Amino acid sequence: MENVVIAGSGPAGLTAAIYTARANLNPLVLEGPAPGGQLTVSYEVENYPGFVEPVSGAELMDRFLKQAERFGTRMSYASVQKAVREGDHIRLETDDGVIETETLIIATGAEARRLPIATEPAFYGKGVSGCATCDGAFYRDQDVLVVGGGNTAMEDAMFLTRFARRVTIVHRRDYFRAAPIEIDKCRKNPKIDWLIPWVLETITGDARGVRGAVLKHADTGETREVECQGIFVAIGHDPKTTPFQGLVPLDDEGFIVAVEGSTCTSTPGVFACGDVRDRRYKQAVLAAGHGCMAALDVEQYLGQRE
Ligand SMILES: Cc1cc2nc3c(=O)[nH]c(=O)nc-3n(C[C@H](O)[C@H](O)[C@H](O)COP(=O)(O)OP(=O)(O)OC[C@H]3O[C@@H](n4cnc5c(N)ncnc54)[C@H](O)[C@@H]3O)c2cc1C
Incomplete structure (x- = not known):
């Protein structure tokens, strides 16, 4: 049984990994079909705080990854195919087998059409x-x-x-x-x-x-x-939520509905962060901020279950 599985390795997922790894929760990140997320296709990022000069999206995401790994995050190339809540935990069917986890952070992003x-x-x-x-x-x-x-x-x-x-x-x-x-x-x-x-x-x-x-x-x-x-x-976005249908509530465009001001969903132990729950802003720095929130929400949830 895992403590925390993070689906997605973009800014949201890897920030959640940095925080949960530093909190000794031994996170497992499922990188999914696009390791590093959307930003890896961007040649120049000029608005990520802390970088005075432009940085390529690929380099920025490599830094996120190395920072997450430095604190012991485990990475897997798997993608979630189906997620269901079973008893007091979550069961994930992936293309690399079944994983059971106490908590799940969904950070699977939303692809611009x-x-x-x-x-x-x-x-x-x-x-x-x-x-x-x-x-x-x-x-x-x-x-x-x-x-x-x-x-x-x-x-x-x-x-x-x-x-x-x-x-x-x-x-x-x-x-x-x-x-x-x-x-x-x-x-x-x-x-x-x-x-x-x-x-x-x-x-x-x-x-x-x-x-x-x-x-x-x-x-x-x-x-x-x-x-x-x-x-x-500007013809819309497709949130990557198909594997989570039935596990968490989705809005009319397929984005995950989370409790206002937090990353908690109405399903115990399931948290959502980044573009997958952001209909409006869709920026890397916000995804990272959401990832931090998800990690803190997970810590609190697991703390209350002890
Ligand atoms: C070309 C381009 C340029 C951009 N430039 C900027 C910029 O300059 N500044 C800025 O702030 N933002 C920029 N953005 C937006 C920014 O990239 C996104 O807001 C940000 O990447 C969202 O982060 P995320 O972690 O929520 O999702 P994503 O980065 O989309 O990451 C999603 C992750 O989920 C994984 N995944 C998907 N499905 C599954 C599954 N079933 N199981 C497991 N994992 C799965 C994917 O493999 C991926 O790793 C740009 C976006 C694009 C496309």
């Missing part, structure tokens, strides 16, 4: 981004597209006008899911253009990154090429 076009993967992280807060500052005086029609797309477009020369919102429908007030703010901003209802078909560029995009009118089929250096995709 990708554009379903063949040219996108080659430019992801080289001009195509799923995070305006993270990457907007790299596009000073450049032309960028924002793809999406919800509140996030409008907020991202407004935010990007602080840096970019022109921001064009591309949306495949001629109506928006975004709140009218958010759309109004964008309409009043002279730096924002609109391409609706247009669909992004192809990204063009070279080894240096994105140089433009080919768009197709959703009704007429007309195509046009636009120049741009950045494409921000």
Whole structure:
């Protein structure tokens, strides 16, 4: 029987590991399909506190890992396939066998939805981004597209006008899911253009990154090429919660519902931290902060059971 199993090895999971390992709880981290988490695909992180110079996401996460291992964290490449509460503990079915644990910290993240076009993967992280807060500052005086029609797309477009020369919102429908007030703010901003209802078909560029995009009118089929250096995709996130369905409550988008102000879920012994329970902010420093909270919540829970 494990004391604490942490599902996920991004900033949330590894911070939880650092804290629980230092508290002598002997944590086991299941790294899952993306060791180090989302940040490992980011070439430059400029907003993680404590790093004056930009640091690559891969290096940052390697430092998290080494710090967790320094205090004795055990790492496994396994992924959770199914988690159920059995009696007073949790049973995890993984691709490397069954694990039983007194507590489970779920830190499996939420993946930004990708554009379903063949040219996108080659430019992801080289001009195509799923995070305006993270990457907007790299596009000073450049032309960028924002793809999406919800509140996030409008907020991202407004935010990007602080840096970019022109921001064009591309949306495949001629109506928006975004709140009218958010759309109004964008309409009043002279730096924002609109391409609706247009669909992004192809990204063009070279080894240096994105140089433009080919768009197709959703009704007429007309195509046009636009120049741009950045494409921000704001079409939602998919929280990685499938293995935990039935174990913990999920909201209408699949994010884990935790008790306000803590990482406790309504299931005893199960805690959730990072992007997997964060509908709004999705930043590494917050995920790390949540990881710390989860570790302290676990300590308290186990202390009360002794
Ligand atoms: C391109 C890019 C650039 C970014 N840049 C910045 C930035 O500059 N600054 C910033 O603050 N944030 C940035 N972010 C956001 C930041 O990466 C996330 O907010 C952060 O990684 C969330 O941490 P997390 O630990 O909650 O989840 P993640 O980092 O998503 O980690 C999830 C972990 O869960 C594991 N996992 C998934 N399913 C399972 C399973 N079934 N069993 C076990 N493990 C599983 C995965 O393998 C992974 O290790 C960026 C994101 C992207 C994609």
